[in-house]
Amino acid sequence: MPHAADDLQRSIDATGSIAVVGLDPRPALLPPALVQAALAAHGDTQAGVAAAFLAFNRGLIDAVAGKCCALKPQLACYEAYGSAGLRCLEETVAYARTKGIPVIADGKRNDIGSTAEHYQQGFLGAAPGLAGASLPGLGAQWLTINAYLGADGVTPFTGKAPGGTGVFVLVRTSNPSAGDLQDQGGADATVAERMATLVQRWSEGRRGACGLTDIGAVVGATWPAQARTLRGLMPDTLFLVPGYGAQGGSAADALAGMRSDGRGTVVNNSRGIIAAWQKHKSADWQGAARAALEAMNADLATAR
Amino acid sequence: MPHAADDLQRSIDATGSIAVVGLDPRPALLPPALVQAALAAHGDTQAGVAAAFLAFNRGLIDAVAGKCCALKPQLACYEAYGSAGLRCLEETVAYARTKGIPVIADGKRNDIGSTAEHYQQGFLGAAPGLAGASLPGLGAQWLTINAYLGADGVTPFTGKAPGGTGVFVLVRTSNPSAGDLQDQGGADATVAERMATLVQRWSEGRRGACGLTDIGAVVGATWPAQARTLRGLMPDTLFLVPGYGAQGGSAADALAGMRSDGRGTVVNNSRGIIAAWQKHKSADWQGAARAALEAMNADLATAR
Numbered sequence: 001m002p003h004a005a006d007d008l009q010r011s012i013d014a015t016g017s018i019a020v021v022g023l024d025p026r027p028a029l030l031p032p033a034l035v036q037a038a039l040a041a042h043g044d045t046q047a048g049v050a051a052a053f054l055a056f057n058r059g060l061i062d063a064v065a066g067k068c069c070a071l072k073p074q075l076a077c078y079e080a081y082g083s084a085g086l087r088c089l090e091e092t093v094a095y096a097r098t099k100g101i102p103v104i105a106d107g108k109r110n111d112i113g114s115t116a117e118h119y120q121q122g123f124l125g126a127a128p129g130l131a132g133a134s135l136p137g138l139g140a141q142w143l144t145i146n147a148y149l150g151a152d153g154v155t156p157f158t159g160k161a162p163g164g165t166g167v168f169v170l171v172r173t174s175n176p177s178a179g180d181l182q183d184q185g186g187a188d189a190t191v192a193e194r195m196a197t198l199v200q201r202w203s204e205g206r207r208g209a210c211g212l213t214d215i216g217a218v219v220g221a222t223w224p225a226q227a228r229t230l231r232g233l234m235p236d237t238l239f240l241v242p243g244y245g246a247q248g249g250s251a252a253d254a255l256a257g258m259r260s261d262g263r264g265t266v267v268n269n270s271r272g273i274i275a276a277w278q279k280h281k282s283a284d285w286q287g288a289a290r291a292a293l294e295a296m297n298a299d300l301a302t303a304r
Numbered sequence: 305m306p307h308a309a310d311d312l313q314r315s316i317d318a319t320g321s322i323a324v325v326g327l328d329p330r331p332a333l334l335p336p337a338l339v340q341a342a343l344a345a346h347g348d349t350q351a352g353v354a355a356a357f358l359a360f361n362r363g364l365i366d367a368v369a370g371k372c373c374a375l376k377p378q379l380a381c382y383e384a385y386g387s388a389g390l391r392c393l394e395e396t397v398a399y400a401r402t403k404g405i406p407v408i409a410d411g412k413r414n415d416i417g418s419t420a421e422h423y424q425q426g427f428l429g430a431a432p433g434l435a436g437a438s439l440p441g442l443g444a445q446w447l448t449i450n451a452y453l454g455a456d457g458v459t460p461f462t463g464k465a466p467g468g469t470g471v472f473v474l475v476r477t478s479n480p481s482a483g484d485l486q487d488q489g490g491a492d493a494t495v496a497e498r499m500a501t502l503v504q505r506w507s508e509g510r511r512g513a514c515g516l517t518d519i520g521a522v523v524g525a526t527w528p529a530q531a532r533t534l535r536g537l538m539p540d541t542l543f544l545v546p547g548y549g550a551q552g553g554s555a556a557d558a559l560a561g562m563r564s565d566g567r568g569t570v571v572n573n574s575r576g577i578i579a580a581w582q583k584h585k586s587a588d589w590q591g592a593a594r595a596a597l598e599a600m601n602a603d604l605a606t607a608r
Binding site: 024026027028030035038039044045046048049052074076077079080081082083084085086087089090108109110111112113115116117118119121122123127128129130131132133135137138146147148149150151152153170173174175176177178179180181182184185186187188191194195198242 | 328330331332334339342343348349350352353356378380381383384385386387388389390391393394412413414415416417419420421422423425426427431432433434435436437439441442450451452453454455456457474477478479480481482483484485486488489490491492495498499502
């Protein structure tokens with residue numbers, strides 16, 4: 001049986017990297033040549049932005065393939081451009097699949113059971129057609145979800161047993177105001193700790209051969225002390241760590257929740273890689289992305 | 305200055321209805337004639353499902369216009385069919401706008417500040433183009449959001465001052481396991497109550513002429529005692545109440561959090577209206593939807 005955590009661990013082992021490249025395109029991050037080509041073909045329209053994003057993503061995927069364990073498109077960047085943006089996302093994921101790179105769709109989806117099923121269909125599975133067809137969705141391997149709604153907003157994504165897809169539940173996010181709710185609580189546990197306890201409960205019996213479960217957790221690099229506490233509550237959970245680099249988290253911060261066996265953490269970086277060409281004022285945006293990723297891999301290796 | 309709560313109150317006053325019609329199409333709910341037409345034109349594909357959904361939605365909008373205060377498409381139903389589904393959503397919202405009916409996009413979106421901005425652009429605002437264009441998004445008036453990430457996941461949606469758009473923050477959802485997290489907490493407050501306190505804090509200075517703010521709250525009809533408590537914490541907040549009908553909430557349950565001035569609550573119903581033709585075994589699906597909505601309006605009026 002396939003298991004999403006085993007698949008991701010295989011990708012980590014094959015590439016030697018725990019880095020996740022965030023494919024979060026924005027017009028301001030696009031190389032000028034791609035902008036000009038898209039404007040010439042489509043004008044300054046949603047279709048033009050989508051075409052430029054797709055050319056950027058394909059080039060980035062070519063540049064980072066084999067050097068990162070996964071890709072993480074941020075769905076908001078695509079949804080800002082409506083159905084044209086979503087079509088670009090579909091083509092991006094299809095291209096990643098041709099390279100065999102696992103994709104984490106960062107959508108932070110959440111809803112009640114019968115509705116959450118539709119999100120599962122759209123991002124991880126297949127939806128029913130009008131006359132019995134099974135219509136495949138985006139084809140991502142993982143989806144970030146928000147579990148504020150409790151178990152019946154989670155089980156539609158996970159099913160009864162592990163398979164080829166998994167989820168990352170938001171536990172402790174990397175943003176400055178994350179603590180508004182997540183740090184609140186009585187004397188016994190914060191909201192984030194309660195969420196971690198729920199993740200641990202939902203994960204029972206879901207470990208793969210690699211020792212990790214298919215219900216991961218988002219734990220921001222900007223709060224290393226909390227990452228250590230949360231690891232105690234979720235010993236076999238894969239942590240997806242945002243906040244490295246641009247948001248201020250160091251490699252040591254990002255790895256604060258890593259297990260003693262060196263597993264259980266993947267670290268996202270978006271702008272630091274895809275916009276590295278701007279920082280270095282380089283026309284070779286693919287080379288700049290690859291070099292930035294290699295530097296990140298080295299930084300993480302030193303800190304491990 | 306426009307104010308989303310004033311606009312919605314005007315729609316309530318004009319229609320005499322606090323009912324919100326949930327446009328949550330699923331293949332199993334479609335009238336056979338629409339299915340056959342879509343299959344003939346597109347086959348059993350995502351485009352076929354999207355075409356059938358659009359014909360259904362347009363017919364439903366014609367049927368309920370003037371008798372409900374707003375429409376609430378559930379984004380998951382559309383995202384299950386990828387970019388074709390999202391295109392159907394765009395055309396549905398465009399059609400609703402021609403009828404002047406406010407639209408609540410039910411996406412429960414959430415992310416950190418810089419990313420939440422993109423969701424705001426995609427659903428409520430406009431996104432930047434490649435060369436200075438401002439590219440309008442879906443054009444909904446309201447978006448449901450999940451505020452687990454705290455203030456900086458909310459302010460990108462609301463801006464500094466009220467305008468023509470607003471949000472509904474998930475406070476207490478209607479699903480059976482809502483309490484897994486939302487009812488937890490110390491002796492002083494549950495997580496849902498803490499969220500309500502945050503909503504109240506974020507809403508300061510945002511009341512419209514109608515007395516309500518543009519930061520509403522989702523408070524499920526299935527928990528009337530909690531709705532009363534939450535009203536005490538959020539006196540000027542518009543409650544969007546799911547769970548009436550199919551999920552078991554009565555009219556009295558749905559109105560448990562209504563203010564003493566009879567304002568501050570709108571009540572969603574999806575399947576009870578859009579699938580009324582199935583319950584009554586009627587080929588006139590539009591007439592069945594209209595009759596079901598009129599019955600809901602009467603039920604709510606009696607309970608007020």
